[in-house]
Amino acid sequence: ETTAAASRETAEVQAAVILARKFPRDEQRTYDKLLTSCRRATFAEEATYSFPRGGSTVSGPSVNIAREAARLWGNVRFGLDIIRDDDDMRGIRAWAWDVESNTKVSYADEFKKLIFRKQGGWITPDERDLRELTNRRGAICLRNCLLQIIPKDFIEDALQECEKTLRGQARQDRPTILKKITASFADLGVTGAMLDKYLSHPLESASDDEIVRLRGIYKALTDDYAKKEEYFGNGQAKGSEEGKLKMGDLKAGKEEEHQGHDAPGPVTVDCLKAAIALAETP
Numbered sequence: 001e002t003t004a005a006a007s008r009e010t011a012e013v014q015a016a017v018i019l020a021r022k023f024p025r026d027e028q029r030t031y032d033k034l035l036t037s038c039r040r041a042t043f044a045e046e047a048t049y050s051f052p053r054g055g056s057t058v059s060g061p062s063v064n065i066a067r068e069a070a071r072l073w074g075n076v077r078f079g080l081d082i083i084r085d086d087d088d089m090r091g092i093r094a095w096a097w098d099v100e101s102n103t104k105v106s107y108a109d110e111f112k113k114l115i116f117r118k119q120g121g122w123i124t125p126d127e128r129d130l131r132e133l134t135n136r137r138g139a140i141c142l143r144n145c146l147l148q149i150i151p152k153d154f155i156e157d158a159l160q161e162c163e164k165t166l167r168g169q170a171r172q173d174r175p176t177i178l179k180k181i182t183a184s185f186a187d188l189g190v191t192g193a194m195l196d197k198y199l200s201h202p203l204e205s206a207s208d209d210e211i212v213r214l215r216g217i218y219k220a221l222t223d224d225y226a227k228k229e230e231y232f233g234n235g236q237a238k239g240s241e242e243g244k245l246k247m248g249d250l251k252a253g254k255e256e257e258h259q260g261h262d263a264p265g266p267v268t269v270d271c272l273k274a275a276i277a278l279a280e281t282p
Contacts, residue, residue, distance in 0.1 A: 020075040020100040030072045031154060037068055038161035041169045047162040050216035051226040059216050061155050062223070063143035069150045069158065075100040076149060080138040088113060090134060094141035096149045105148045107141040136224050166215065167208040177211060178203060184218055194232040 037043050047065040051058055070076045077097045084091030090113055095106040115125045115133060125133060147155060170177050182192055182203065195203045199210055206214070220226040 016075070016077060016099045023075075024100055025074045030074065031157075033072045034069055034154060034158050035161050037072070038065075038158050039165050041165055043068070044162035044165040044169075045215055046219065048159060048212075048216045049219035049223060049225055050213060051220045051230075059159075059213070061143070061147060061159055062219060063139040063146075065155065065158060065162070066143045066146040066150070069154060070096070070146045073098075073150055073154075076146075078142060078146060080142060082134070083108070084110065090130075092134060092138050092141060094138055094145050096142070096145035098149050103149060105145045107144045109137055109141050111137055139223065140225070163212055166212045170208045170211045178206070181211065181214055181218070185214075188218070188221055188228055190228055190232055198232055 038047065043064070047062055048059055049062050051060075070078060075098065077099060078095060080092060080094045082090065083093050089110055091108065091110040093106055093108040095104065097104040111133070113124060113130060113133075114122045115129050116122055182195070185195060186192075192203060195214070199206055217226075217231060221228055221231075
């Protein structure tokens, strides 16, 4: 069974390499389609997040925009593997592989099998909670991998387009947007008074940019990039000090984990060479 699975994986990789060589991506078409996605308000809401760093609020691309960019970029394979699993800890490794350029990146993470509950503090999760914890941690790893495969100017332009979309939406339907923000944060235990304190003025008078920033903070909290105490408790970040996450801030895995040209799983360099030779056959 193991041999059969390895053979299927090899055949799949060979087919991916052949198709990538015969049907290379159209970068301009990809760029245009990504900007089109960013003009959808529902997508733009999920495209960015904000997190506190050194007393300021830094914004950056979420895993959602990374996945969409990879989908449109094409000829990209990515995934998440569990590499360690015992009673107390779980280790995961995300990877992304640009089949066309043969560039592979991986990012590993380890975490304790614990979740926090208001009633009970830190507890051992059940199967569903552990799966959700793994998916959240894995999403961060996968995001970091994909953002090193996709050209950074694509992502930066896409984020700017998302901000334009959200600012435009805030101007057009402001009362509804403010109600949605209030209700969303209330689900996380953040009151309207706490939002007012963070902004240093009532939420009703928030600017379009501040509304965009609050949406990014909400995304960071729901994805476990940050804790609400960092914004609305003793560790509150300054709302007026905002920065941007640069692509260079992202950390990859160790060099030996991703700089080689081996495909994921049992596929070897020889297998890739054979696939490339087949792709270049007239």
